[in-house]
Amino acid sequence: MSESLDDLEERINALRGEIRQAMRARESALARSLRAELRRAERAWDLALAAHEPAHDPAREEEDEPPPGSLLPVREQVHQALTLLGVPAAAKMIVAVHGALRAGSLKGTQLTSLRRDEERSFRTSPFARPYYLCAALTDRLSASRGLLAVSTWPLEQRVVGPLSPRVDFLTTAIRVAGHIMRLAETGEPTPPSAQRLLSRLAQNVPGAEPDPALVVKAARAELEVHAAADAAARAEIAGRARDRLRDAERLFGGTVLALAQREA
Known part of the structure; x- marks a missing residue:
């Protein structure tokens, strides 16, 4: 995997932790903002992963x-x-x-x-x-x-x-x-x-x-x-x-x- 995928995974994990902290602190506005950022990071991860997969990979999960x-x-x-x-x-x-x-x-x-x-x-x-x-x-x-x-x-x-x-x-x-x-x-x-x-x-x-x-x-x-x-x-x-x-x-x-x- 490329460095960009590793960076995205680290960012996704960090965002999840930040969201949990914001929810525990009842900071709803911050939590919503972090969730939006998390969604963008997850989309970027999906696209980056797709770019590194073979065009015809039978092992790729359909879902x-x-x-x-x-x-x-x-x-x-x-x-x-x-x-x-x-x-x-x-x-x-x-x-x-x-x-x-x-x-x-x-x-x-x-x-x-x-x-x-x-x-x-x-x-x-x-x-x-x-x-x-x-x-x-x-x-x-x-x-x-x-x-x-x-x-x-x-x-x-x-x-x-x-x-x-x-x-x-x-x-x-x-x-x-x-x-x-x-x-x-x-x-x-x-x-x-x-x-x-x-x-x-x-x-x-x-x-x-x-x-x-x-x-x-x-x-x-x-x-x-x-x-x-x-x-x-x-x-x-x-x-x-x-x-x-x-x-x-x-x-x-x-x-x-x-x-x-x-x-x-």
């Missing part, structure tokens, strides 16, 4: 390789898609949304071990990164199978209750339609892939047609029916999670055995 046409690591592309959606989502939806709205080329296989890698990173160095891709939590406070969320979201946004799948689907439809409407407002053409995604979502929203404004209107109408009950259920689950779970468990879920032993 660490930025997809063609993008310089962002896979985790940052997933973060972009989840931020656009604002709700926990399965890998299939994340890939579809990112491909349609961000012109990316994520693959479902690249997300297979992502949450596990994020958990390992968090347990090794808690809160060292600006965000983690974590699990949505069920009403049993365990990790929801297949649903990814963002650690910086409030707990109420990262848990799922009985009505949450439908509420989150409607929210997804609204967010996708809203993004397409913003493209139109700026004069940008709507990619065919985005229109196809909108059409698929519209098929599952009563009264909607593959028109973004109509999708938003129909999805919001149904959302009003479920929103209050879903919010109450999520608040109750989030409250229990705060009371019973430790930091890592609040992001990646607790186990039935660990929770039972703690209750005892």
Whole structure:
């Protein structure tokens, strides 16, 4: 490895230590600034590492390789898609949304071990990164199978209750339609892939047609029916999670055995 990679690694490790110190001192503004600097250093490290790898290296891990046409690591592309959606989502939806709205080329296989890698990173160095891709939590406070969320979201946004799948689907439809409407407002053409995604979502929203404004209107109408009950259920689950779970468990879920032993 080159000296620049070594320097970047030292800087990343130093920044993580500085962030922990700032958080312990409750210096939130400094912590945010350091996290932004850490993110830039991590991106520089990714790019520097890519420059030193052979063009065709079979040993290279797929999930660490930025997809063609993008310089962002896979985790940052997933973060972009989840931020656009604002709700926990399965890998299939994340890939579809990112491909349609961000012109990316994520693959479902690249997300297979992502949450596990994020958990390992968090347990090794808690809160060292600006965000983690974590699990949505069920009403049993365990990790929801297949649903990814963002650690910086409030707990109420990262848990799922009985009505949450439908509420989150409607929210997804609204967010996708809203993004397409913003493209139109700026004069940008709507990619065919985005229109196809909108059409698929519209098929599952009563009264909607593959028109973004109509999708938003129909999805919001149904959302009003479920929103209050879903919010109450999520608040109750989030409250229990705060009371019973430790930091890592609040992001990646607790186990039935660990929770039972703690209750005892």
